Amino acid sequence: MASANTAIRDEPAHIRELLTRLHAESKAQEANITREDYDNRSSMHDVMRDKFIALDEDKAHYIYQLLRATGATTIVEAGTSFGVSTIYLALAALANAKATNGKKALVVATEHEPTKAERAREHWNMCGDDVVSAIDLRVGDLRETLKMNLKEVDFLLLDIWTPMALPTLKIVQPHLRHGAMIIADNTIMAADSYKEFLDYIRAPGSGFIDTTVPFEGGLEVMVYSPSQ
Template identity: 40%
Template sequence: MNSLTDPRVADVIARLHQEAEAADQPVLEDRPGGAMADEDLIRRTLEEEARDYRSLYHRYADNYFSVSPTFGQFLYVCARTTRSRLVIEYGTSFGVSTLYLAAALRDNGAGHLVTTELEPAKAARAQENLAEAGLADLVDVRVGDALDTLRAEPAEPVDLLLLDGAFSLYLPVLRLVEPYLRPGALVVAENAIEAVSDYRDHVRAPHNGYLTLTVPFDETRGNELSLRTG
């Protein structure tokens, strides 16, 4: 028995995955190749982010672009395996990945999740979803640019960092949190494929203190899993 099988949690997660599919499918079908991890698509997204990432993601304020059920379970396993007490998530959206991580913290017996979302309406909906699932007491939902909301030093070492927002901010957000990652902490970067080269170069360079491998999920998604070694 785990919290993912708790009817309150399971029902909210199932509903959100259904809503995500309905909301995102029309957008994905309009994109060349129809694949979120398409290299050309990521490159074009990075170019748009460089011009104005706030406006770009405001355009998708009604879209989820959330993790899959398989990836969500992977996040749960990561948080349980590391016995995480403090998890930081960059990119809340409507709270799908947040729910998987918060469920893991509950099953760890204690913990706290800090998650940050640029769009106020999405953050509010995520808070509602967490409350409905009975997990809101474990989560601090911060609204605003992650480069501001994650600037303060956390109260304890960070056990797990999830990067799932604007691709161009993966490395800047990591650098904000990096001083507080404990040895043995995990960093999970969703869709950090070849086009997100600055981030991948950083975590793959041995002198930066990570052991990194690419973890394939859902056929088209390339994801970087990095262990903080020192």
């Protein structure tokens, strides 16, 4: 989808330009990734080590808009890579925090691969101190790094290899506030590998209300609203 930096048009120009450039780099890389690269679990990590696989630009804008609508200030991101989506999360959390009395913006970002984490930090430094100060990057396997120091979470972005989506949700679920939003990427394209995850959130009484939004590949938008 063509973008005129719609949802983020009031954010600083140098950040919008950076995001446009990074999305273009990510798309150029993705054109050379094959279905087998995604499906071959043994070689996948090597292939993906230097790849963005950034969230699509239109989805990122939509998520920024949802974040601004819900006033989220505490956000968890599962799968940070080179930190593109994290920038949108940080910008929205900062704008939301500014509109409240005393809330602090916090994006807990997670990346397994140290070289990717390093690149993410470089991109955030280009954005400036506000963005840098809003992000708590946890390097390592998120099944360990998310176990500690989680406050009440307003928003969870699942942009991670699909087998990791359900374990991540289960770790974060006890910290989700009532009405928290959860987003999972590519739930139409990768419906088979998301099966366990989708069965879990769609089970009667799960507490999750979900809609599949028909972006390319699908985007699952969930609200956590448990009855007790």
